[in-house]
Amino acid sequence: MSDLMIASGIKKSYHEAGGELHVLRGLDLTIREGETLAVVGPSGVGKSTLLHTLGLLDTATSGSIIYDGTELSSASERHRARLRNVEFGFVFQFYHLLPELNALENVVLPAMMRCTVFGWSRRRATLRARAEELLDDVGLSERWTHKPSELSGGEQQRVAIARALVNEPRIVFCDEPTGNLDEKTSDHIHDLLWTINQKTGTTFVVVTHDETLASRCDRIAEMHRGKIESVKSNRQ
Ligand SMILES: Nc1ncnc2c1ncn2[C@@H]1O[C@H](COP(=O)(O)OP(=O)(O)OP(=O)(O)O)[C@@H](O)[C@H]1O
Numbered sequence: 001m002s003d004l005m006i007a008s009g010i011k012k013s014y015h016e017a018g019g020e021l022h023v024l025r026g027l028d029l030t031i032r033e034g035e036t037l038a039v040v041g042p043s044g045v046g047k048s049t050l051l052h053t054l055g056l057l058d059t060a061t062s063g064s065i066i067y068d069g070t071e072l073s074s075a076s077e078r079h080r081a082r083l084r085n086v087e088f089g090f091v092f093q094f095y096h097l098l099p100e101l102n103a104l105e106n107v108v109l110p111a112m113m114r115c116t117v118f119g120w121s122r123r124r125a126t127l128r129a130r131a132e133e134l135l136d137d138v139g140l141s142e143r144w145t146h147k148p149s150e151l152s153g154g155e156q157q158r159v160a161i162a163r164a165l166v167n168e169p170r171i172v173f174c175d176e177p178t179g180n181l182d183e184k185t186s187d188h189i190h191d192l193l194w195t196i197n198q199k200t201g202t203t204f205v206v207v208t209h210d211e212t213l214a215s216r217c218d219r220i221a222e223m224h225r226g227k228i229e230s231v232k233s234n235r236q
């Protein structure tokens with residue numbers, strides 16, 4: 001497996017009334033293309049901060065992120081936005097679906113945002129068909145006209161996973177994807193993530209407190225005091 005993302009010396013601090021809060025303290029982590037990588041650690045250690053930093057939803061105070069051979073800290077905002085929209089996908093604990101849109105519209109949205117007005121009118125049918133196919137893949141073909149409030153938590157997370165995949169990203173960043181679901185529903189979501197990983201080779205970085213989920217990943221990175229303390233392989 002080749003290295004897809006190499007984060008070195010990542011520091012991230014927040015300004016607080018009483019001074020600086022140093023969350024990431026010179027963290028190093030390499031993500032390999034095609035792997036499933038779990039990030040674990042106690043609450044408040046900086047896992048979400050790390051995920052947002054790697055996914056370019058937030059910027060590090062200092063350090064280097066090399067993605068696919070390119071240093072991102074000096075990249076233009078336009079380039080970072082393209083990566084966020086096209087190469088990266090995101091799945092959050094509380095789904096973050098738009099309540100006014102139905103399942104299909106939620107899935108299509110990131111694809112639509114990539115298009116110009118002209119491009120959208122030309123590609124609309126194709127992208128809609130792709131969204132329908134993704135909803136079918138996640139087992140929701142019967143429910144794509146439903147709005148989030150009409151779907152269970154597990155179903156909403158399936159929609160969020162389909163949405164994360166619509167632009168065929170190379171990496172999907174998941175922040176406690178099953179943190180709000182019961183055990184059985186979580187198992188279905190885990191199966192879904194592995195099936196996608198196996199079928200498409202998409203890389204998954206999954207922050208989780210769920211030991212079953214972590215144990216099913218190729219590797220587990222353990223965070224402690226703002227750094228990755230150890231990386232353990234679950235494969236021979
Ligand atoms: N925008 C912010 N401003 C100030 N402090 C923040 C901000 N975001 C996070 N923090 C603080 O940074 C620390 C790490 O937060 P983070 O959300 O990354 O932890 P976490 O490991 O994801 O925790 P959990 O497992 O509970 O989700 C916490 O002390 C948190 O309060």
Ligand SMILES: [Mg+2]
Pocket residue numbers: 047048049175
């Ligand atoms: Mg968190």
